Amino acid sequence: MRQTLLRGLAFCVLLALVVLGARSAGAQGLGVDEQTYHIAKQLNCPTCAGRNLADCPTETCAQWKAEIAYQLQQGKSAEEIIAYFEQRFGTTVLQEPPKQGGTLVLWVAPLGAALVFLAAAVLAMRRATHRQAPLAAATASEDPLVAEIEAEVQQRW
Numbered sequence: 451m452r453q454t455l456l457r458g459l460a461f462c463v464l465l466a467l468v469v470l471g472a473r474s475a476g477a478q479g480l481g482v483d484e485q486t487y488h489i490a491k492q493l494n495c496p497t498c499a500g501r502n503l504a505d506c507p508t509e510t511c512a513q514w515k516a517e518i519a520y521q522l523q524q525g526k527s528a529e530e531i532i533a534y535f536e537q538r539f540g541t542t543v544l545q546e547p548p549k550q551g552g553t554l555v556l557w558v559a560p561l562g563a564a565l566v567f568l569a570a571a572v573l574a575m576r577r578a579t580h581r582q583a584p585l586a587a588a589t590a591s592e593d594p595l596v597a598e599i600e601a602e603v604q605q606r607w
Contacts, residue, residue, distance in 0.1 A: 486519045489528050492545050493535055502545055 490504035495511050503511050514535070521531045535543050549557050 482519055482522050485522050485528065486515055489518050489522075489531055490515050492528075492532060494543050494545055496539065496543070 487504050490511075491502050493503040493514070495501040495503050495506040495508065496514070497508050497510050498506050503514055518531055521534065526534075532544070541547065547556050
């Protein structure tokens with residue numbers, strides 16, 4: 451039971467690492483248009499609520515995408531371009547809240563909740579396995595028919 455739980459946990463951790471690695475390596479080796487799209491996906495549209503810059507057809511978004519492409523051609527990195535927009539328009543321009551200050555709780559809370567849930571599941575499984583063994587022993591000693599059958603089974607095996 452423990453081995454299965456540990457294997458499942460190890461698999462989840464490995465999967466998370468693979469996804470994060472693929473995500474960070476995704477923008478490398480792309481052309482300007484693909485890099486522009488990748489960066490624009492990380493920014494909010496300034497006029498449409500809840501829409502990312504890459505998927506918005508407004509004129510303002512077209513201008514922002516042109517600015518991203520221009521900065522890429524000037525040799526700036528994706529991080530520098532995102533920082534430029536964040537500096538000019540604030541953190542609300544970011545699709546993901548920053549992982550610092552007050553918004554750090556938004557990133558840590560799901561992980562904390564998952565750990566609490568995992569701990570509760572382990573405790574529940576332990577309690578369930580500990581309850582089954584004494585119950586079976588008490589039943590065997592109270593019922594003479596069960597004790598006789600168990601003795602016969604032990605002799606055969």
